[in-house]
Structure formats: C-alpha cells, structure tokens
Amino acid sequence: MASQQELQVQQKREVEKKQETTVPSRAFLPMTDIFETDQALTVVLEMPGVSKDNVDISVENDILTIEGWIDYSKYEGLQPVYTEYNVGHYVRSFQISSKIEQSGISAELKDGVMTLVLPKAETAKLRKIKLS
Amino acid sequence: MMTNFSDPFETLFAIQRALDARIASDWMGSRTTGIGSFPPINIFQQNDDFVAIVELPGVDKNDLEIEVKENTIRISGHKTIKYEDGASIHRRERVWGVFDRTLSVPIQINPDAVKAEYRDGVLALFIPRAESDKPRTIKIT
Numbered sequence: 420m421a422s423q424q425e426l427q428v429q430q431k432r433e434v435e436k437k438q439e440t441t442v443p444s445r446a447f448l449p450m451t452d453i454f455e456t457d458q459a460l461t462v463v464l465e466m467p468g469v470s471k472d473n474v475d476i477s478v479e480n481d482i483l484t485i486e487g488w489i490d491y492s493k494y495e496g497l498q499p500v501y502t503e504y505n506v507g508h509y510v511r512s513f514q515i516s517s518k519i520e521q522s523g524i525s526a527e528l529k530d531g532v533m534t535l536v537l538p539k540a541e542t543a544k545l546r547k548i549k550l551s
Numbered sequence: 552m553m554t555n556f557s558d559p560f561e562t563l564f565a566i567q568r569a570l571d572a573r574i575a576s577d578w579m580g581s582r583t584t585g586i587g588s589f590p591p592i593n594i595f596q597q598n599d600d601f602v603a604i605v606e607l608p609g610v611d612k613n614d615l616e617i618e619v620k621e622n623t624i625r626i627s628g629h630k631t632i633k634y635e636d637g638a639s640i641h642r643r644e645r646v647w648g649v650f651d652r653t654l655s656v657p658i659q660i661n662p663d664a665v666k667a668e669y670r671d672g673v674l675a676l677f678i679p680r681a682e683s684d685k686p687r688t689i690k691i692t
Contacts, residue, residue, distance in 0.1 A: 426589035426648050453642040454634050461634070465645055467608040467672035497595035497602055504591035504606060531608035531672020 431505050445507040449487065449533075457545045460519065460537040466509045467531035474528060476535070478521050484512040485533065518543035589650045590626070590674075599685060601656055601678040608672030609645075615669070617676070619662040624676060627651040659684035 431447040449464040462483075466474075469487035476485050487509040494506070515521070515537060523538040595602045605626060607615070615628040632647040634640070659681040666677040 426646050426650055428589050428591045429644070429646065450644040450646070451642060452632070452634070452640070452645050454638040454640045456635050456638045461638070463632075463634075463645065465608040465672070467606040470671050494595070497597050499593065500596050500601070501592075501594040503588070503593060506593070530610065530669075531606075 428504070431507070433505075433507075434510050445505070446510040447505060447507050448511050449485070449509040451511060457539075459539055460515075462513065462535040462537065464509070464511065464533045464535070465531060466528075466533055468506070469509065469528070469531060469533075471528050474526075474533070476524075476526050478515070478524065481515055481517070482512050483515050483524075483535075483537075484510070485535070486510050487533070588652075589646060590652065592626075592652070592654055594654070594656070599680045601658070601680075603654060603676040603678060605674040605676070606672065607669070607674050610669075610672075612669060615674070617665075617667050619660060619665050622658065622660055623653050623655045624660075624665070624678065625651070625653045626674070626676075 429450065434446040434448055436446075449466045451465075452463045454461055464485060464487075466487040468489045470490070473488040473490065474486070476483070478484075489506060489508055491506075518539055519537045520540045525536045527534045590605050590607045593604045595604065603624070607630065609632070610628060610630050614630070615626070618625040618627075627650065629649045630647045632645055656678060661679045661681040664677075664679040668675045668677075
C-alpha cells in the first residue's frame with residue numbers, strides 16, 4: 420500500500436472566509452480523518468505546531484468548530500530561505516447530527532494530532548434484537 | 552501611445568530559467584539518498600546557521616531517525632495511524648507510511664552541534680555552520 424509508493428505531501432488548503440476580517444490572518448484546513456464505530460464518531464485532525472493552550476473547540480447550533488493557533492514567536496529572527504509549506508492557524512467546522520450526544524464530546528491533543536470523540540446518543544446506538 | 556512589443560517566448564524562457572536555477576542551486580540537491588517529498592520542510596537562516604522546520608504530526612520519537620553526513624541531513628522513519636477495529640471510515644485525508652528524506656544545505660555543517668527538537672508535531676533541526684566555513688577577517692599590517 421502506501422509503504423511502497425512515495426508519500427505525497429498535500430498542500431494546505433486555505434479557508435475561504437465568508438466575511439472580511441479586520442486583522443489580516445490566514446487560516447488553513449487541518450487534514451482530517453473521520454471514522455465511526457458503534458459507540459461513537461471519531462474525528463482526528465492534524466494541526467502541527469499547535470499546543471494545548473492555543474486550541475478552541477466549540478459546538479453551536481449543531482456545528483462543531485475546531486480552531487488551533489500557531490505561535491509565530493517561534494519564528495522570530497528566522498529568515499526563510501527555502502520553503503515548501505505554508506504556516507498558519509487552523510480552522511475547520513463540521514455539522515454534527517442529532518445522533519451525537521453533544522455533552523459527551525471529548526478531545527485530546529498529542530504531538531499536533533487532535534482526536535475528538537463524539538459519542539452517539541443512546542437512541543442512536545446499534546441495538547441488536549434477540550429472537551425469543 | 553506607447554506600443555509594447557512582447558516577446559512570445561518570454562514566458563517560456565522565464566520558466567526554463569527558473570527551473571534551471573532551481574536545479575543548479577545547492578538547495579535540496581539531487582545528490583541525496585532520500586525519496587519523495589514527505590514530510591514538508593521549511594528552511595530558515597538564523598545569523599550564520601540554519602534552522603529546518605519539518606511538519607510531522609503524530610510520529611513517535613522512536614519511529615524517527617535523523618542522520619548527519621557532510622552537508623546533508625537525513626530524516627527517516629514511519630508514521631502510523633491506528634483506528635479501531637470494525638470502524639467504518641467516512642473520510643481519510645491524513646498521510647501515513649514510511650518516509651525517507653534528505654536535505655542538503657549549501658554550507659559546511661558542524662555535525663556535533665546539530666540539535667533536534669520535536670514538539671507538538673513539529674520537528675525543529677538546528678543546523679550550525681562549521682567554524683571552518685565562517686569567514687575570518689585578516690588584519691592588514
């Protein structure tokens with residue numbers, strides 16, 4: 420599979436803003452994997468360079484928004500001489516269905532990878548019916 | 552009214568010059584053993600030295616190897632993604648697998664002073680210039 424082929428780098432996709440901002444800033448979409456089990460929906464986002472203090476996760480009107488900010492102070496005094504990728508903040512939103520138990524959403528951030536577990540509401544879980 | 556004559560081949564020559572310059576430059580030379588373009592690397596200059604910043608989210612330090620030789624640095628390892636058995640996948644955007652990439656810099660490196668730091672999914676390599684590579688001022692008597 421991927422071990423035989425060369426891994427391709429994806430260029431970061433910039434977020435298209437619906438509103439103009441007063442402060443210039445660029446935001447990119449973090450690469451995301453979404454998978455589902457019987458118990459929950461798991462969303463994994465890659466936000467390299469973002470630490471725990473610079474994260475904001477919120478749910479409003481069934482929309483889950485994840486924001487991660489880069490600490491630009493680390494780049495002070497550095498002159499770019501060869502660049503391959505963009506550096507910027509991360510933002511991504513998802514619409515979550517009513518099947519998710521919003522109060523039970525948990526999040527973990529490690530090595531730039533954020534894992535969000537969205538548990539399914541009891542009524543949405545798979546229930547097997549036994550024959551009597 | 553000024554009429555501007557545009558050379559129809561100008562765009563083509565500009566592209567060719569840019570490509571030649573890229574190949575002729577010392578950056579990321581073809582004399583490397585690495586393959587592929589993953590992970591992405593940005594290189595910065597800090598005074599006399601260089602700093603390479605590589606995006607490698609979700610990699611275990613044990614799965615990452617860094618080697619220095621002459622003026623090249625090799626970053627190799629593998630990135631794994633685990634998800635639960637029986638999960639149904641709705642979206643797959645993350646890249647995973649084996650990577651092996653070598654970057655060459657146009658200066659002589661002091662290999663003993665190369666430092667690597669991995670934090671929040673970002674690998675920062677501090678590449679100091681060798682003393683022998685630094686210019687020495689000569690006094691005139």
